[in-house]
Amino acid sequence: MNSGFAITTRQLSKQYGAQFAVQNLDVEIKKNITTGLIGPNGAGKTTLMSLICGFIKPSDGTVNVLGQEPNAVDLKSRVSILPQDAHFLKSLSVKVQLTMLAELQGFAKQAARKEALRVLDLVDLIEAQNKLPEQMSHGMLKRCAIAQALMGEPELILLDEPTAGLDPSTTDNIKAVIKNLQNKATIIISSHNLSVIEDLCHEVVILDKGRLHAHREIDQIVVKQQALTIKLTDHPTAEQLVHLKAADWVKDIKVGKPGSCVMVVYYDPQQTDGIEISLLQVLKDMNMGYREFTKGERLQEYMTDNFK
Numbered sequence: 250m251n252s253g254f255a256i257t258t259r260q261l262s263k264q265y266g267a268q269f270a271v272q273n274l275d276v277e278i279k280k281n282i283t284t285g286l287i288g289p290n291g292a293g294k295t296t297l298m299s300l301i302c303g304f305i306k307p308s309d310g311t312v313n314v315l316g317q318e319p320n321a322v323d324l325k326s327r328v329s330i331l332p333q334d335a336h337f338l339k340s341l342s343v344k345v346q347l348t349m350l351a352e353l354q355g356f357a358k359q360a361a362r363k364e365a366l367r368v369l370d371l372v373d374l375i376e377a378q379n380k381l382p383e384q385m386s387h388g389m390l391k392r393c394a395i396a397q398a399l400m401g402e403p404e405l406i407l408l409d410e411p412t413a414g415l416d417p418s419t420t421d422n423i424k425a426v427i428k429n430l431q432n433k434a435t436i437i438i439s440s441h442n443l444s445v446i447e448d449l450c451h452e453v454v455i456l457d458k459g460r461l462h463a464h465r466e467i468d469q470i471v472v473k474q475q476a477l478t479i480k481l482t483d484h485p486t487a488e489q490l491v492h493l494k495a496a497d498w499v500k501d502i503k504v505g506k507p508g509s510c511v512m513v514v515y516y517d518p519q520q521t522d523g524i525e526i527s528l529l530q531v532l533k534d535m536n537m538g539y540r541e542f543t544k545g546e547r548l549q550e551y552m553t554d555n556f557k
């Protein structure tokens with residue numbers, strides 16, 4: 250087995266009745282990088298995470314995790330997971346529960362308590378350590394679940410929807426926590442929040458209807474050069490687009506769905522000088538307001554184009 254991969258699947262399938270949740274999946278996830286797992290609803294992301302963790306068994310094919318079968322005892326302290334629907338006991342404070350989980354991981358009593366406080370601090374929940382789960386908001390519980398996934402020094406961390414339901418500021422905090430872990434562990438993040446994937450991941454595995462749609466470096470999908478993405482205040486009119494297309498440096502224009510107000514302008518890679526200024530000038534000439542201006546294409550546009 251190639252030791253450069255944290256996870257290898259071979260012809261992996263999971264079937265429920267006649268339906269395949271994951272089908273004939275061959276994927277190799279590199280060690281020590283962060284990989285995003287994305288795809289539309291029902292693509293098979295959670296099923297793949299569950300197969301990797303050994304929560305469910307394959308109908309066919311194999312999964313290899315850090316050189317072992319998913320359920321191997323040796324993996325217990327080496328792999329950690331944030332499940333999509335993490336639950337806590339109602340009657341114990343989060344500090345007590347995290348301390349118990351640390352003890353189960355092999356920490357001695359004192360060290361377990363220290364570890365629980367360390368991870369609660371990482372997710373900014375020290376002040377809430379004595380609260381019962383029912384006294385906490387959805388976002389606080391999510392952070393507790395993330396804290397639990399950070400205990401010990403896992404080599405492989407699987408995060409299923411780490412920022413779902415979190416407000417923008419807490420999402421940024423969680424992103425910072427994940428960034429801090431990046432050179433210490435292999436991380437897999439499944440999320441519908443594509444800016445989280447774009448900001449954190451080196452590679453992306455895209456699933457569709459249980460099958461592998463693509464596995465690429467994020468920079469190969471998100472064209473950094475030769476494109477500018479603009480979030481406009483209004484959907485561009487036909488007249489505005491004709492005017493913009495007439496500029497000699499514009500190679501092509503892609504317009505998102507009306508609700509998105511997004512426009513991607515592709516330009517000649519030979520003519521990069523002052524492109525941003527030229528575009529801003531055209532926007533001004535055509536009285537087009539904008540909210541955001543990004544170099545390159547966004548993962549969001551790739552996904553919208555490919556999964557209409």
Ligand SMILES: Nc1ncnc2c1ncn2[C@@H]1O[C@H](COP(=O)(O)OP(=O)(O)OP(=O)(O)O)[C@@H](O)[C@H]1O
Nearest residue numbers: 265269270271288289290291292293294295296297
């Ligand atoms: N226990 C189950 N019994 C029957 N079908 C299931 C079960 N678990 C998953 N499926 C089906 O397998 C497919 C993949 O589901 P999965 O939850 O893995 O997708 P997902 O990519 O995580 O979706 P989402 O983005 O909506 O969370 C779906 O069609 C789902 O209905």
